[in-house]
Amino acid sequence: MEEKKQGKFKFNAIDVLIILALIACIVGIAFRLGLPQKFLEPEPDQKAEIRFSVNAVDQFFVDQFKDGILLYDADGEEFGSVKDIEVSVSNVYKENDHGVVEKMSHLSLQDVVGTITVTGLVKDDGFYMNGDTWLGVGQYYTVKTESATISFLVTGYTVAE
Amino acid sequence: MESSNAGKKKFSLNFIDVILLLIILCAAALLAYIFMSGGMKNEDSGVECQIEYKIQIKTLREDLKGNVNIGDTVKDASGKYEIGEVTNVTYSPYIFYSVSRDTMQVTASEYPDYVTMVVTAKADAVFKDNTYYVDDCKIYIGAGVDFRTYSFTGSGKFISLEEVTA
Numbered sequence: 188m189e190e191k192k193q194g195k196f197k198f199n200a201i202d203v204l205i206i207l208a209l210i211a212c213i214v215g216i217a218f219r220l221g222l223p224q225k226f227l228e229p230e231p232d233q234k235a236e237i238r239f240s241v242n243a244v245d246q247f248f249v250d251q252f253k254d255g256i257l258l259y260d261a262d263g264e265e266f267g268s269v270k271d272i273e274v275s276v277s278n279v280y281k282e283n284d285h286g287v288v289e290k291m292s293h294l295s296l297q298d299v300v301g302t303i304t305v306t307g308l309v310k311d312d313g314f315y316m317n318g319d320t321w322l323g324v325g326q327y328y329t330v331k332t333e334s335a336t337i338s339f340l341v342t343g344y345t346v347a348e
Numbered sequence: 349m350e351s352s353n354a355g356k357k358k359f360s361l362n363f364i365d366v367i368l369l370l371i372i373l374c375a376a377a378l379l380a381y382i383f384m385s386g387g388m389k390n391e392d393s394g395v396e397c398q399i400e401y402k403i404q405i406k407t408l409r410e411d412l413k414g415n416v417n418i419g420d421t422v423k424d425a426s427g428k429y430e431i432g433e434v435t436n437v438t439y440s441p442y443i444f445y446s447v448s449r450d451t452m453q454v455t456a457s458e459y460p461d462y463v464t465m466v467v468t469a470k471a472d473a474v475f476k477d478n479t480y481y482v483d484d485c486k487i488y489i490g491a492g493v494d495f496r497t498y499s500f501t502g503s504g505k506f507i508s509l510e511e512v513t514a
Contacts, residue, residue, distance in 0.1 A: 201361065201365050202365065205365065205368045205369070240411075282446055284448070284449045285448045285455065286447055286449070287444075287455065287457040288457060288459050288460060290460040290461065312421065312498060313496075321427060322499075323496055323499060323500055323501035324415040324500045325412050325415070325501045325502045326501050340409075342409075342412060343415070
């Protein structure tokens with residue numbers, strides 16, 4: 188009875204081959220997803236200061252930008268903190284009767300510029316916020332404050348030494 | 349008799365073994381099919397050459413100037429494909445064309461706060477099917493391109509393309 192029980196759990200050569208094949212599949216999928224690199228990469232701990240611009244917004248939107256406020260990404264993770272806020276009257280570009288575009292000041296809309304301090308990692312092809320989101324001048328990003336969703340344009344950035 | 353039975357038992361397959369073997373055989377067949385079909389596609393490997401092309405961003409905010417540098421690698425916007433290396437960058441005023449309501453003549457004037465940027469890049473390409481390919485990306489005049497360099501990203505158009513000698 189004892190012998191019969193032991194025999195039930197014996198592996199044959201084919202079982203071993205199948206298990207090895209399954210392990211190979213799992214390892215292959217892990218490499219395809221880049222999991223080993225993720226474990227090997229250093230922690231994203233470099234600071235960068237993003238210069239941003241938000242154009243042609245109303246006063247209630249301007250009120251969202253205060254030095255020191257925290258911004259969050261779509262997943263609710265901390266994105267960075269805001270500082271050096273400057274607010275100016277927004278420009279309007281209007282064609283005149285001569286077919287020339289003129290720049291004028293808007294009566295109510297305003298532009299906001301400032302700096303966001305973020306944490307990330309410098310890689311071969313640029314700076315990655317939180318180690319996974321590439322940061323580019325000319326790119327729009329959407330973030331949240333506690334009470335609003337804001338899209339801003341990156342106009343420059345500096346990585347701290 | 350006993351030893352004969354034992355021999356038979358040694359090579360017997362259970363139901364799970366058969367199912368797993370079938371799955372592995374299917375996976376192997378699928379992989380073979382993918383590789384073979386890929387191989388067939390690559391039959392016309394084309395002619396290797398070096399090309400130089402220009403990407404124009406017609407309207408760029410003036411405050412975004414200076415973020416593309418000579419020597420930067422040009423990638424598609426996803427960062428997956430390398431499509432060249434920057435050899436030159438030029439900026440010029442963005443010219444706005446319109447019709448004057450006074451004279452009914454076509455007018456050209458500089459648009460305030462915006463510039464036109466042209467990025468020149470070179471790349472190792474393959475010419476096949478009458479098209480240049482760089483890292484599997486089609487390059488042809490008039491095509492739109494969303495690209496990025498080390499610290500800049502933008503959308504433009506290929507406005508020139510020529511084969512150059514290395």
